[in-house]
Amino acid sequence: MNAVDKSLTQEQESRIIAASISEASVKFGTLTALRDISLEIDSGDFYTILGPSGCGKSTLLRLVSDLVPPASGSVKIFGKSTEAARLAREFAFVFQDSTLLPWRNALKNVELPLEIGRKRNIKLPTGDRTPHELLELVGLKGREDALPHELSGGMRQRVAIARALVCQPKLLLMDEPFGALDEMTRDHLNLQLLDIWKETGTTILFVTHSIPEAIFLGQKVLMLKANPGRVKDVINIDLPMPRKIALREDPSFNNYCSQLRKLLEDC
Amino acid sequence: MSTSETTIAKSSYRLSGHTVKRLYNFSIPLGTAIALLLIWQLGVRIFNVPIYIAPAPSDVADIFYREFPLLMRNFWPTFMESVAGFFIGNLTAVLIAIAFVHSRLVERAFFPIAVFINTIPILAIAPILVLIFGPGMTAKVVIAALICFFPTLVNMVRGLQSVSPQALELARILSASKSEVFWKIRLPSSLPFMFSALKIASTTCVIGAIVGEWIGANVGLGALIIESTFNFRAPLLYATVFISSGLSVLLFVSVTIAEKLIIRW
Numbered sequence: 001m002n003a004v005d006k007s008l009t010q011e012q013e014s015r016i017i018a019a020s021i022s023e024a025s026v027k028f029g030t031l032t033a034l035r036d037i038s039l040e041i042d043s044g045d046f047y048t049i050l051g052p053s054g055c056g057k058s059t060l061l062r063l064v065s066d067l068v069p070p071a072s073g074s075v076k077i078f079g080k081s082t083e084a085a086r087l088a089r090e091f092a093f094v095f096q097d098s099t100l101l102p103w104r105n106a107l108k109n110v111e112l113p114l115e116i117g118r119k120r121n122i123k124l125p126t127g128d129r130t131p132h133e134l135l136e137l138v139g140l141k142g143r144e145d146a147l148p149h150e151l152s153g154g155m156r157q158r159v160a161i162a163r164a165l166v167c168q169p170k171l172l173l174m175d176e177p178f179g180a181l182d183e184m185t186r187d188h189l190n191l192q193l194l195d196i197w198k199e200t201g202t203t204i205l206f207v208t209h210s211i212p213e214a215i216f217l218g219q220k221v222l223m224l225k226a227n228p229g230r231v232k233d234v235i236n237i238d239l240p241m242p243r244k245i246a247l248r249e250d251p252s253f254n255n256y257c258s259q260l261r262k263l264l265e266d267c
Numbered sequence: 268m269s270t271s272e273t274t275i276a277k278s279s280y281r282l283s284g285h286t287v288k289r290l291y292n293f294s295i296p297l298g299t300a301i302a303l304l305l306i307w308q309l310g311v312r313i314f315n316v317p318i319y320i321a322p323a324p325s326d327v328a329d330i331f332y333r334e335f336p337l338l339m340r341n342f343w344p345t346f347m348e349s350v351a352g353f354f355i356g357n358l359t360a361v362l363i364a365i366a367f368v369h370s371r372l373v374e375r376a377f378f379p380i381a382v383f384i385n386t387i388p389i390l391a392i393a394p395i396l397v398l399i400f401g402p403g404m405t406a407k408v409v410i411a412a413l414i415c416f417f418p419t420l421v422n423m424v425r426g427l428q429s430v431s432p433q434a435l436e437l438a439r440i441l442s443a444s445k446s447e448v449f450w451k452i453r454l455p456s457s458l459p460f461m462f463s464a465l466k467i468a469s470t471t472c473v474i475g476a477i478v479g480e481w482i483g484a485n486v487g488l489g490a491l492i493i494e495s496t497f498n499f500r501a502p503l504l505y506a507t508v509f510i511s512s513g514l515s516v517l518l519f520v521s522v523t524i525a526e527k528l529i530i531r532w
C-alpha cells in the first residue's frame with residue numbers, strides 16, 4: 001500500500017456523515033410530500049435549501065428532526081436513528097418565528113433545553129458555553145432579563161439561536177429563521193450566523209426563500225422541486241469563506257444568483 | 268381667542284404628560300357620578316318622594332354611618348362565603364379542566380354533564396342546595412362555587428389548549444415528557460385565560476352567596492337585603508346593596524392586582 005492510498009483511506013475514515021438520508025419518502029395521507037430523497041451531509045457542512053413554496057423544505061427538516069416519520073427509506077443522524085439522536089440532543093431546531101416562551105426572559109428561554117429532561121436524568125450534552133455567554137455570542141449581552149415582547153423580531157430570533165446552541169448541537173436545522181426580518185437585520189444576522197458556524201464547527205441545514213441568502217450562507221445549495229418533493233440538484237458554491245457583505249457585488253456571486261434563479265424557474 | 272386657546276392647550280401639554288391626563292380621565296366619570304347623585308338628591312327632595320320608596324343619598328349616607336356595625340356584621344359572612352366559594356369553585360374547575368385536557372375520555376364523559384348543570388338557572392338550583400346542605404354557610408359556599416365553576420372550566424380548557432403547535436414541536440425536539448410540557452408550557456400559557464375567568468368569578472361568586480342567603484339565612488348581606496325590603500327600611504336596603512357591590516369590587520380589584528403581578532408578558 002503506497003502513501004497516497006493510505007492517506008485516501010484515512011480521509012475516508014475521518015469523514016463523518018452528519019445526516020444520511022436514503023430513499024426517504026414522506027406522506028401526509030395520500031399526499032406525497034417528499035419522494036425518494038437520498039442525501040449525505042458531511043459533518044461541518046453548511047447547506048442551504050431552496051425550492052418553490054410547498055415543495056417540502058420544511059418537511060425535509062421535520063423528517064431529519066424526527067417530527068415526521070419517513071413512509072419509506074431511512075434517516076440516520078451521526079449513524080443513529082433520528083429518535084436516538086433526538087434523545088441525545090444531537091440536533092437543534094430554529095423555527096421561522098422564534099417560538100420563545102413569552103413568560104420567560106431571554107436568559108430563561110436559553111436555559112429551557114437544560115431544564116427539560118434534567119429530572120429524568122437524560123444525559124444532556126453540556127456545551128462549553130454558558131447561557132450567558134451564548135447571549136453574548138449573539139450580541140444580546142445586557143438583555144438577559146428582557147421578556148420576548150420587549151425584544152425586536154431580530155433579537156428574538158437571536159435568542160432562539162442561542163437556545164438552539166445551548167446543548168452544543170452537532171446539527172443545526174433552521175427553517176427560514178430570518179424570513180420575517182428586514183434586509184439590514186437579515187444581513188447582520190447572516191454574518192453572525194457564519195461566525196457562529198465557524199466557531200462551533202456545527203453542521204447547518206438552512207431553509208430559505210431568498211436566492212442571495214442561500215448563496216451568501218451556503219457552501220452547498222440543495223435545490224428541491226415540487227409535486228412530489230425531490231432533490232433537483234446540489235450546487236457547490238465556490239466562494240471564499242469568511243464571507244463579507246461586499247461579496248454581494250461580486251460578479252461570481254451574481255452568476256450564482258442567475259444560475260439558481262433559472263434552476264428554480266424550471267422546478 | 269383661538270390663539271389663547273392654543274396657548275393654553277400647548278402649555279398644559281408641556282406641563283402635563285401623564286398626571287394631567289390621568290386626572291382628566293378620572294375626573295370625568297367622578298364628576299358625572301357626583302352630578303347624578305346631586306340630581307337624585309334634589310329630585311327626591313323637590314318631588315317629596317317618601318323615604319320608604321326612594322331615599323335620598325343623604326339618607327343612605329346617614330344610615331350607613333349609624334348602622335355601620337350592623338352592616339359589617341352582615342358583611343363578613345357574605346365575604347367568607349364568597350371567597351370560599353371562589354376558591355373551591357375555581358380550584359375544582361381548574362382541576363377538571365386539566366383532567367379534560369389530559370384525557371379525551373374524561374372530557375367526553377363529563378363535559379355534557381357540566382354543560383347541563385350550567386343550564387340550570389342558579390335561582391332554581393339554590394333552594395335544592397339549601398335543602399341538601401341546610402341553612403348554614405355550606406349551602407351558600409356551594410352556590411357561590413357552582414356559579415364560578417363553569418366559566419372557569421371553559422376558559423381553562425381553552426387556555427390549556429392554546430399552546431402553539433410550534434411550542435409543542437419545540438418540546439418534542441427537546442424530548443420533553445408529558446409532565447414537563449404541562450408544567451413548563453401548557454400551564455403558564457393558560458394563565459391569561461385563567462385570570463380572565465377569575466375576574467368573572469370574582470363578581471359572580473358574590474351573586475351566588477347573596478342568592479343563597481335570600482333563600483334561607485339570618486345573617487349575611489342577602490339576608491339583610493330581604494329583611495330591610497320587608498320592613499320598608501329603604502335607606503338600609505340601599506346601603507346594603509352599596510356594600511354588596513363594594514364586596515364585588517374588592518374581589519375584582521384583588522384578582523386584577525394578582526394578575527398584574529403574575530402576568531407580565
Ligand SMILES: Nc1ncnc2c1ncn2[C@@H]1O[C@H](COP(=O)(O)OP(=O)(O)OP(=O)(O)O)[C@@H](O)[C@H]1O
Pocket residue numbers: 028031033051052053054055056057058059060
Ligand atoms: N402536517 C401536514 N399535514 C398535511 N400536509 C402537510 C403537512 N405539512 C406539510 N404538508 C404538505 O406537504 C407539502 C410540503 O409542505 P412544506 O411545509 O414542507 O413546504 P415548504 O417547502 O416548507 O413550503 P414553504 O416554502 O411555503 O414553507 C405541502 O403540499 C403541504 O401542504
Ligand SMILES: [Mg+2]
Pocket residue numbers: 057058059175
Ligand atoms: Mg416551510
